[in-house]
Amino acid sequence: MDFSLSKKIPHIPESIYPVMTSLALEHNAINLAQGFPGFGIDKELMRLVDKYTSLGKNQYAPIMGVPELRENLSKKMEFIYGCLYKPDTEMCITAGATQGIFTAVSAIVNKGDEVIIIDPAFESYEPVVKFNGGEVRRSPLKEGSFEIDWDDIRSKISEKTRMLIINTPQNPTGKLFTERDIENLRKTVSKTDIIILSDEVYEHIVFDGKKHESISKYPDLAERSFIVYSLGKTYHVTGWRLGYVCAPEQLMREFVRAHQYQVYSVPTPLQYALSEYILKKEKYLELSQFFQEKRDFFLKCLQGSKFVPAPCSGSYFQLLNYSAITQENDVEFAKRLTIENKVASIPISLFYENRRQDHLLRFCFAKEREDLERGAERLHAF
Secondary structure (H helix, E strand, O other): OOOOOOOOOOOOOOHHHHHHHOOOOOOOOEEEEOOOOOOOOOOOHHHHHHHHHHHHOOOOOOOOOOOHHHHHHHHHHHHOOHHHHHHOEEEEOOOOHHHHHHHHHHHHHOOOOOEEEEOOOOOOOHHHHHHHHOEEEEEEOOOOOHHHHHHHHHHHHOOOOEEEEEOOOOOOOOOOOOOHHHHHHHHHHHOOOOOEEOOOOOOOOOOOOOOOOOOHHHHHHHOEEEEEEHHHHHHHHHHOEEEEEOHHHHHHHHHHHHHHHHHHOHHHHHHHHHHOOOOOHHHHHHHHHHHHHHHHHHHHHHHOOEEEOOOOOOEEEEEEOOOOOOOOHHHHHHHHHHHHEEEEOOOOOHHHHOOOOOOOOEEEEEOOOOHHHHHHHHOOOO
16 A cells, blocks of 8 residues: 655664664674673572562552652762762653653754754764754864864854754774863853764773763753663663663753653663662772773784774774774674674774764674674684
8 A cells, every 4th residue: 555655753763673684693603793792691680670570560660760769860960970960850761761862852952953962972962952953063073183273163053053963982982081072062052052962872881090080070051951871771671762861950850851751751660770880989980991992802813913903992893904904894893793704893984974984893892701702703804
């Protein structure tokens, strides 16, 4: 039957993640493409889920989330960043960080509003803006160093600019915001009504003694910001689709207006389980060391290969330059690598508006050592 359907966002391509994951499954490849942990979760967390389902915590949760979880997350924010978000009016539990991003944009961006995105950007940012009738202005990181070009960002600000989306630690580059970036951000948004959407899902995965510069630490920035976090990334349960958003009451009020009609609430027993589990501070404080060991192991396994690693200061992704092997388009090379060498990765040209070819592939090292070792061994074939 012909329903004469028209695509709402016709110029947005299919996501590369299911493409590469399907290709990995089809060719029995080691999947270092999609960003999810390749190991089991803590049995204590599983027991807590059993506990709360048995206690009958199986019906709808409040729209903004289970109070106990919001209260404990508020205490966690104060402990780590020295900030105080009111759990009743400034925090909302979401169906993953992606929903948090979608809802924040939906709540604020109207038709004709402009949103600045920093390239290479996580692929969901642009579609969400366009779905809500906004226009995207993209500012690429400096080639080679992946530093933010603040002059370029400022040149793209107009009277229509409604939002600036930032991401630290950044996916896919692994770059971190520095204190200098914070000062530049302040300079950029001062005397404007620009709202910041800060994607901080890898907040606890920072390497080499560096620190995460959360926007929540800076009151003058936090007062105009939605800050998005991921419980799934932090506790190795990405399939649970749990995250949370912090924002001042005025912004959160608008956020909840959209949230209530998009998902209403998220799974109740999982929220209760995490509300108790996050009291174990060591579970998130140990993440940087845990993932740094995996990054270092993967890089050690790659020594002597023709793949050249880019610096990675955070997240659980490693960029590898393959220009010593081929000048092939990164999408075609990633597919060939999956089919012929049985290792799946993500081509990062798709994170750019202009599909810039840096000859870089993104590999996820949040996997068991055996998979990292076998994956690196196959990359040595070149």
